[in-house]
Amino acid sequence: MTTKKAVSMNDSTAANDAPDWGALLARVAENDDKAAFRAIYQHFAPRIKAYAINQGFSQHAEVLVQEVMTSVWRNADKYSESLASVSTWIFTITRNQRIDILRKLNRTRAEIVIETEDLWQIPTEDTTICSIQNLSTEKFVKAAIDKLPEEQMIALRKVYYEGKTHEEVAEELNIPLGTVKGRLRLSLQKLRVMFEAKEI
């Protein structure tokens, strides 16, 4: 297998013949396969870092990358295609690790504090949904994003992905706050309609 070369980090256009990330994860879990892990790292680490920077993690961006990739290595055997695509799985790990880092930085006293993992659980239901359906969901979500008007997608991306408040988005785009809220509301409504139509 020479999947490694197919996933150089500059190759962001390879979505159509993307490697089978699930199979690579299985190789990591079963054989401690370094080449497989390197392929995963080369694809995801630069994206996790970009996410971290967007979220305002300047000097901690690399820390987040290392934490997430460590978690991916350790939990590779827990990944199941029936739950999510690999990119969604890695996104949820990234989100939770980001919250964890922020909580640790912000913790003033040692007290019983509810674990991030208890609050942001990775859904484990719908065993009836097979992996093929999940992969099609991933494609579906990508298609759904493409259907949103660009101005709505920009607002949604800033709030969802960059952790910006509505006020910050309004200021950045130089548009009224009400317009930002309207675009977000519309984009979420459209996504919900598209998601629900798919489930029927």
Place this chain on the structure above:
Amino acid sequence: MSAYHPDDMTLMNYAAGSCSIPESLAVAMHLCFCHDCRQHVKNLNHLGGALLETIKPASTDDDAFETLMSSLEPHDHSAPVKVKMEPTPNDRAIQHFTNPLLRYLPTSLADLPWQRQTKEISKFDLTSLVNVKGFQVALQKISAGAKVPKHTHKGFEYTVILSGGYSDELGVYHEGDFIARDASHKHSPTALQNEDCICLTVLNAPLKFTGWYRVLNPFMAWN
């Protein structure tokens, strides 16, 4: 199946991980009861995955991979084959999403050392468990048929009903329902007649924030 849900914006903020810890607790408790919202959060997680795929990658340090690799330990293959979690029949409502409070409560809901507020209302404070400045978090128990005095909220209040139900000027609420109230609401909830109502309430302190959006990221204040 609950009838009152967090709105789309709240669910998106939850999936994005940009809501506060107390708020996420309220959403997570609702998810224990609500299949539809679990499904929607799952879809919104997929949105996060899709955004991760379409993001413009940043360059990482050249030696970062080797450094990381040297710190990782081989997987322990001697461990027994992973056990699939089989939901037990008793879990019913909660089997797909574990009640996030379970590990932290000293006993079951019924046996908690409730702190009596009035003859008919008692509470179990969770503020120190959640430990986020500016928030009050508690479980409230209202005796069947009892009425909570009329009040308004200076900030916002989220309520998730864990058992029983109540009604107020705006509706009737049952197990699993997620109710959001802000300063524009005045209400006097009355527990339903047939059983005690136990709910989780998350209140933000009125002074610190100007609008409820302001509370979404209190733990990001270091930024």
